[in-house]
Amino acid sequence: MMEWTDRHCRFFHRLLTRRALLYTEMITTGAVLRGDRTRLLAFDPAEHPVAVQLGGSDPRALAECARICADLGYDEINLNVGCPSDRVREGRFGACLMAEPQLVGECVAEMKVGVTIPVTVKCRIGIDEQDPQESLDTLTRIVVAAGADALIVHARKAWLDGLSPRENRDIPPLDYHRVYRLKRAWPDLHISINGGIARVEDAAAHLSAVDGVMMGRAAYQEPWRLLAVDSLIYGAPAPYASPKAALEAFIPYVERELARGTRLHAMTRHILGLFQGVPGARAFRRHIAINAVKPGAGIAVLRDALSLVVDARAELAHIAA
Numbered sequence: 618m619m620e621w622t623d624r625h626c627r628f629f630h631r632l633l634t635r636r637a638l639l640y641t642e643m644i645t646t647g648a649v650l651r652g653d654r655t656r657l658l659a660f661d662p663a664e665h666p667v668a669v670q671l672g673g674s675d676p677r678a679l680a681e682c683a684r685i686c687a688d689l690g691y692d693e694i695n696l697n698v699g700c701p702s703d704r705v706r707e708g709r710f711g712a713c714l715m716a717e718p719q720l721v722g723e724c725v726a727e728m729k730v731g732v733t734i735p736v737t738v739k740c741r742i743g744i745d746e747q748d749p750q751e752s753l754d755t756l757t758r759i760v761v762a763a764g765a766d767a768l769i770v771h772a773r774k775a776w777l778d779g780l781s782p783r784e785n786r787d788i789p790p791l792d793y794h795r796v797y798r799l800k801r802a803w804p805d806l807h808i809s810i811n812g813g814i815a816r817v818e819d820a821a822a823h824l825s826a827v828d829g830v831m832m833g834r835a836a837y838q839e840p841w842r843l844l845a846v847d848s849l850i851y852g853a854p855a856p857y858a859s860p861k862a863a864l865e866a867f868i869p870y871v872e873r874e875l876a877r878g879t880r881l882h883a884m885t886r887h888i889l890g891l892f893q894g895v896p897g898a899r900a901f902r903r904h905i906a907i908n909a910v911k912p913g914a915g916i917a918v919l920r921d922a923l924s925l926v927v928d929a930r931a932e933l934a935h936i937a938a
């Protein structure tokens with residue numbers, strides 16, 4: 618998610634779940650080919666498994682970017698066919714590509730030529746006046762023929778005419794059954810569902826109908842939820858017994874990054890929702906909000922904020938169970 622799932626966020630999320638696949642922000646082909654590649658694409662080996670999401674619609678440029686990302690060690694290349702922003706639309710990529718399924722197919726086919734890692738597509742069920750029954754079927758048929766390894770479907774339309782990107786994440790109604798039907802029609806295709814899934818327990822319920830679940834806003838805004846993923850979804854122990862223990866494990870990373878010149882705020886902005894509902898959570902947020910942005914803010918800000926939170930081990934023991 619743009620501006621959200623940068624490498625600091627992903628490193629932090631990886632402390633909360635060893636198993637879930639993490640995604641980068643959408644990175645455009647132009648940025649990869651002409652921008653500061655090291656800054657845009659760098660990730661920590663601890664982030665694996667990690668997928669890079671590309672935005673673009675030029676098959677050759679996408680193929681080149683896919684190769685670059687595969688060489689850097691990403692585990693999956695994902696093509697964005699769901700972002701509704703005007704800027705993206707002007708560049709003829711994102712959700713507007715739902716209207717150009719043949720071109721999406723060409724993009725997937727070209728990307729597949731140069732890499733051995735999975736190439737996947739994230740899409741909507743349709744855009745504007747499209748009939749979601751037809752638009753999603755057509756896109757699926759074409760990208761599968763092109764070699765796509767999986768599809769992630771944001772289970773609502775995007776209205777490119779009339780709604781802002783933000784509204785397009787909430788206003789068009791969710792239609793999970795459309796995605797379930799797609800899975801029934803394509804039993805051999807790995808299909809993940811996305812949109813409005815707030816709790817890991819709800820994600821587990823979707824898994825009776827589809828192969829995967831992508832959580833966006835809930836995972837970012839309430840990251841403590843991720844601590845339940847390994848046990849509820851994968852039947853494995855949680856990496857840490859409590860959000861507080863997980864955050865303590867984040868400290869060495871933060872210290873390392875501070876030493877490299879990264880600002881504290883760039884990392885702590887991702888952790889603000891970690892203690893939601895826990896005694897001391899408000900004081901924790903406040904301390905970080907006020908102090909982490911100050912010039913030269915150091916690790917003491919994070920340690921002091923942590924000391925304001927009651928050790929939640931007991932209260933949240935059920936998560937680690």
Ligand SMILES: Cc1cc2nc3c(=O)[nH]c(=O)nc-3n(C[C@H](O)[C@H](O)[C@H](O)COP(=O)(O)O)c2cc1C
Pocket residue numbers: 618619620621641642643670697699700739771786811812813814831832833834835
């Ligand atoms: C701040 C923000 C940035 C986003 N950036 C991306 C992006 O880069 N690529 C993408 O495929 N979706 C992006 N999305 C959409 C989410 O991935 C997801 O499809 C949408 O929020 C619905 O899922 P959710 O209800 O679980 O959040 C973004 C959403 C938000 C809130």
